[in-house]
Each structure stands twice: as structure tokens, then as C-alpha cells.
Amino acid sequence: MKESMHAEHFYEKECNLFCPGKNSNTCQCGLLKEKHEKEVLEKSHGSQWDSATSTKKTKWRCAGTVQFENQNRTDRGPSPYMRIADDVDVDTLVKHIRASWNVPEPSLIVSVTGGAADAELKKEDQEQLRRWLQKVAAINQAWIITGGTNTGIMKICGEAVRDQNFSSAPGTNKQAVAIGIATWGAIAGSADYLTPPASHEDDIYYKAVYKKPDKGAELDPNHTHFILCDDGSRNQFGKEQKLRGKFEKALSNIGKGGQFTFAGSKVPIVCVVVEGGPGTIDTTRNALLNDTPCIVFDGSGRAADVLAFAVQISRKEIDDINFLTCEPQSKNSKYPEKSEDGIKELIRKKTEKDLNMKGETLDQTLDWLMECLNYKEKITIFKFHEHDDDSAAYFHVSISLIDSIGKSG
Known part of the structure; x- marks a missing residue:
């Protein structure tokens, strides 16, 4: 080099503190115990592995x-x-x-996730x-x-x-x-x-x-x-x-x-x-934290659909929601709860359903989603299936791109 x-x-970086995981022969860093240096294993073991404190340069x-x-x-x-x-x-x-x-x-930077x-x-x-x-x-x-x-x-x-x-x-x-x-x-x-x-x-x-x-x-x-x-x-x-x-x-x-x-x-x-x-x-959360505007392809599935749902319901752009399915329904049966807690519960149910998760993973993902909503003015929703061909999609996303760039100022 x-x-x-x-x-x-x-x-x-290399692991410098052996922290046993669920398997006592594997460190929380992901390496087997035998793959660590001898001097690392001779030290007292840790309980919680962290990159900042459990590694050496x-x-x-x-x-x-x-x-x-x-x-x-x-x-x-x-x-x-x-x-x-x-x-x-x-x-x-x-x-x-x-x-x-x-x-x-670069004349343009497009980060795709x-x-x-x-x-x-x-x-x-x-x-x-x-x-x-x-x-x-x-x-x-x-x-x-x-x-x-x-x-x-x-x-x-x-x-x-x-x-x-x-x-x-x-x-x-x-x-x-x-x-x-x-x-x-x-x-x-x-x-x-x-x-x-x-x-x-x-x-x-x-x-x-x-x-x-x-x-x-x-x-x-x-x-x-x-x-x-x-x-x-x-x-x-x-x-x-x-x-x-x-x-x-x-x-x-x-x-x-x-x-x-x-x-x-x-x-x-x-x-x-x-x-x-x-x-x-x-x-997406890290992009928003660094002032990067985002375009979400609503209709592409899973995380994108959940994020689009969260943004739209927090903006009050979706009024008629079935509380059980988190899907739009007839206008004569509006979901009555418009409080912040009610909106968060709807987002939780949508996340659990579309991403098929529960427990700590669901809680962590929900926290990330709510953090994204602090920057919802930097998020543009693009309806993925409302265009017949890629030319129409490209035109629409190009307009959204220009609009999003304006939001980053």
C-alpha cells in the first residue's frame, strides 16, 4: 500500500475486550474466543461490548x-x-x-437505501x-x-x-x-x-x-x-x-x-x-440527522411503506384509518384518536405488521421512526405505482429531487 x-x-480496529455473548465461546464483537489475542483473554472479561471502549487502534x-x-x-x-x-x-x-x-x-449525490x-x-x-x-x-x-x-x-x-x-x-x-x-x-x-x-x-x-x-x-x-x-x-x-x-x-x-x-x-x-x-x-434517520432530504418510494414495500405511512399520518394527510389493519377505509368510520400517543400507536401497529417484528427490535425501530418524524419537512413521498413507465417515474422523482434539495437549505 x-x-x-x-x-x-x-x-x-480490533477487539480488545472479550465480552461473552449468549454463547460463552463467542464475544459480543462476533469473534470466537479462540480468535482473540492471548493478552485480551488474560484480562478481566467485560459484560457489554462497545466499539469505542472495547477496541484498540x-x-x-x-x-x-x-x-x-x-x-x-x-x-x-x-x-x-x-x-x-x-x-x-x-x-x-x-x-x-x-x-x-x-x-x-460530484455534481449530484444520490444515496440509495x-x-x-x-x-x-x-x-x-x-x-x-x-x-x-x-x-x-x-x-x-x-x-x-x-x-x-x-x-x-x-x-x-x-x-x-x-x-x-x-x-x-x-x-x-x-x-x-x-x-x-x-x-x-x-x-x-x-x-x-x-x-x-x-x-x-x-x-x-x-x-x-x-x-x-x-x-x-x-x-x-x-x-x-x-x-x-x-x-x-x-x-x-x-x-x-x-x-x-x-x-x-x-x-x-x-x-x-x-x-x-x-x-x-x-x-x-x-x-x-x-x-x-x-x-x-x-x-434514513442518519441521513436526516445530517440534513440530507429524503424521497420515500411509497408502494415499494416494507420499510418505505411504513415510513411513508408515518409521515403522512403525522401530517394529518391520512384521515380514515382502520385501527386494526392500519389501512385507509371508508370516510364514515374515521379513527377518532388524533393525539400524539394515538398516532404513535398506529405507527407501531403498521411497523409490527409490515416488518413482522416485535419486542426490543420493534421498540428500537419505532424510536428511529419517531426520530425521522422530527425532520418530516425534509421527506418527500413518491407514489411508486402511480406511473405507467420509468420515464414518468423519472420525471416525477426529478421534480421531487429539486423540491427536496430546496428543503436542505
């Missing part, structure tokens, strides 16, 4: 390029990647990426979304940011970028940038394929062989770049959410002239929410 002018500011060495094998993708060469601690200074990270990855300044499972969206909806995303990717110097794995909405985004880049000349502004931001410890084969020898000082081309992983998720071969967020955990998803939100905000703040700037000359940014589960709601 070649020395970077920012290398002194970067590091990785280690030398930054995992950065270079990843080359995919056996994939249906364009021959544009390997994808740059870097493993980076979850609490990195995001302004320094943005400066490093722009200097080291030789990417054009949604379902990670391949079968959650209907095939015709997947095709419509792919066509729309390809139109977005065709915008000069557009940057698309996703969770970066080879599943669900992220895979669809990668295919849209692949198709756009295949149809445009290499080295032009029509070549879209697709950055995948994922949790390092949740990527299948990260320790085998993406970790160089400790003594190696040059860039290495890594090869990830396509196969269904037993644990973790594969990187998507059609993304152009990857940021792998390291909080010291293993086999645990969603640890990148906070870093992603901050990174997107810092990227927007560079301004079109390449300098960090104030509101008014930011790079336009929007988060697009399609289908998904609890992690999608958390990603």
Missing part, C-alpha cells in the same frame, strides 16, 4: 484495489477500496478519496427502478452511494451504473461513480481477500471469487469504489450507518469548486428510500 498524505489520520494497511472474477461486468479495471475506522474524521476521508482515487467532483434481499421487490418494479437509476447515473458526474453488497437494491444500483458506464466512453464525465459503504466485518472473505500481509508496502490487486458465502455478504462487482467501515465487530451488519450519513454530508459540503463550503453552494444531495427493513429506517 502506497503511503498517503492522510495515512497518519487513519487506523483500523491498529495500523491502517487495508487499502488498494479489488478485482472481481467470474462476474458479468464491464472491463473497467479493479475497484479502489479502503478499510477505515468508524470514527474517522469524515472531512479528512473526503479529501483523501478525492486525492487518491482520482474521481471527478433499501432492501438487501433479492426477492423483496417484484420483477417489474426492479426493472423500473433499474431504468430510473440508469437515467440518474447518466447525469454528468453523478455519484450514487449504497450499502455496496451484491444483493437487493444495492445490486440493482450496481447494474444500473454498469449499464450506463458500458454505454459511455471511458474517462468521460458520463462515467458514473458508485460508492459502496459497508461494514468491514460483515463482508464475506474480507479477512482472506482484502487483508494484505503486514509487511507489504505496495498496492495489491485482490481477487474475490464469486460464490454464495456462508457468512456475511459479497461486495457488488459493479460498484466503482468501496469504503469498508471498521468498528471492530465481525459478522454484524449496519455498523456503517453513522459514518455513511456523516460522509455524505461532508461530501456535499465540498461544493462544486472542490472546496469545503457553507450552505448555498453545496453539491445537491438526496437519499432515496426503496423497500427495506429496520436498517433502511436507520440509514
Whole structure:
């Protein structure tokens, strides 16, 4: 790995405190007891694992390029990647990426979050979304940011970028940038394929062989770049959410002239929410916390539908609700309770029903939803199935995008 002018500011993380989980042979970080260093096991064990207090900083060495094998993708060469601690200074990270990855300044940033499972969206909806995303990717110097794995909405985004880049000349502004931001410890084969020898000082081309992983998720071969967020955990998803939100905000703040700037000359940014589960709601929450406006594809299913419902009922845009099903009903049987507690109970029932959850997971997701509602003026609802083709959808979302960008000022 070649020395970077920012290398002194970067590091990785390793578990430094064994905290037994439900299985006494496994730490709450996700690693087996035997995989921890001897000195870690010799210390007193902890009761609650936390990235900030249960890890140690280690030398930054995992950065270079990843080359995919056996994939249906364009021959544009390997994808740059870097493993980076979850609490990195995001302004320094943005400066490093722009200097080291030789990417054009973004003219537009579209952050896409949604379902990670391949079968959650209907095939015709997947095709419509792919066509729309390809139109977005065709915008000069557009940057698309996703969770970066080879599943669900992220895979669809990668295919849209692949198709756009295949149809445009290499080295032009029509070549879209697709950055995948994922949790390092949740990527299948990260320790085998993406970790160089400790003594190696040059860039290495890594090869990830396509196969269904037993644990973790594969990187998507059609993304152009990857940021792998390291909080010291293993086999645990969603640890990148906070870093992603901050990174997107810092990227927007560079301004079109390449300098960090104030509101008014930011790079336009929007988060697009399609289908998904609890992690999608958390990603949306982090986007809103960082002043990124969101477009929610109502009708795409699960998390997006729950979030759209929550926003609309909190705005009093839905009057006639069946309390048992949380669905609109005839106007002669309005749900009488309009208090904040009554609205929250309806959102809870909708969340429990559509996301099929209960207990602590439901409580956590409901808290995220209610936090999103503190920023509902930054949320635009797009009715996914009210348009016959992708051109109509693209036009409508483009208008929503302009409107949402205005909400970020």
C-alpha cells in the first residue's frame, strides 16, 4: 500500500475486550474466543461490548484495489477500496478519496437505501427502478452511494451504473461513480481477500471469487469504489450507518469548486428510500440527522411503506384509518384518536405488521421512526405505482429531487 498524505489520520480496529455473548465461546464483537489475542483473554472479561471502549487502534494497511472474477461486468479495471475506522474524521476521508482515487467532483449525490434481499421487490418494479437509476447515473458526474453488497437494491444500483458506464466512453464525465459503504466485518472473505500481509508496502490487486458465502455478504462487482467501515465487530451488519450519513454530508459540503463550503453552494444531495427493513429506517434517520432530504418510494414495500405511512399520518394527510389493519377505509368510520400517543400507536401497529417484528427490535425501530418524524419537512413521498413507465417515474422523482434539495437549505 502506497503511503498517503492522510495515512497518519487513519487506523483500523480490533477487539480488545472479550465480552461473552449468549454463547460463552463467542464475544459480543462476533469473534470466537479462540480468535482473540492471548493478552485480551488474560484480562478481566467485560459484560457489554462497545466499539469505542472495547477496541484498540491498529495500523491502517487495508487499502488498494479489488478485482472481481467470474462476474458479468464491464472491463473497467479493479475497484479502489479502503478499510477505515468508524470514527474517522469524515472531512479528512473526503479529501483523501478525492486525492487518491482520482474521481471527478460530484455534481449530484444520490444515496440509495433499501432492501438487501433479492426477492423483496417484484420483477417489474426492479426493472423500473433499474431504468430510473440508469437515467440518474447518466447525469454528468453523478455519484450514487449504497450499502455496496451484491444483493437487493444495492445490486440493482450496481447494474444500473454498469449499464450506463458500458454505454459511455471511458474517462468521460458520463462515467458514473458508485460508492459502496459497508461494514468491514460483515463482508464475506474480507479477512482472506482484502487483508494484505503486514509487511507489504505496495498496492495489491485482490481477487474475490464469486460464490454464495456462508457468512456475511459479497461486495457488488459493479460498484466503482468501496469504503469498508471498521468498528471492530465481525459478522454484524449496519455498523456503517453513522459514518455513511456523516460522509455524505461532508461530501456535499465540498461544493462544486472542490472546496469545503457553507450552505448555498453545496453539491445537491438526496437519499432515496426503496423497500427495506429496520436498517433502511436507520440509514434514513442518519441521513436526516445530517440534513440530507429524503424521497420515500411509497408502494415499494416494507420499510418505505411504513415510513411513508408515518409521515403522512403525522401530517394529518391520512384521515380514515382502520385501527386494526392500519389501512385507509371508508370516510364514515374515521379513527377518532388524533393525539400524539394515538398516532404513535398506529405507527407501531403498521411497523409490527409490515416488518413482522416485535419486542426490543420493534421498540428500537419505532424510536428511529419517531426520530425521522422530527425532520418530516425534509421527506418527500413518491407514489411508486402511480406511473405507467420509468420515464414518468423519472420525471416525477426529478421534480421531487429539486423540491427536496430546496428543503436542505
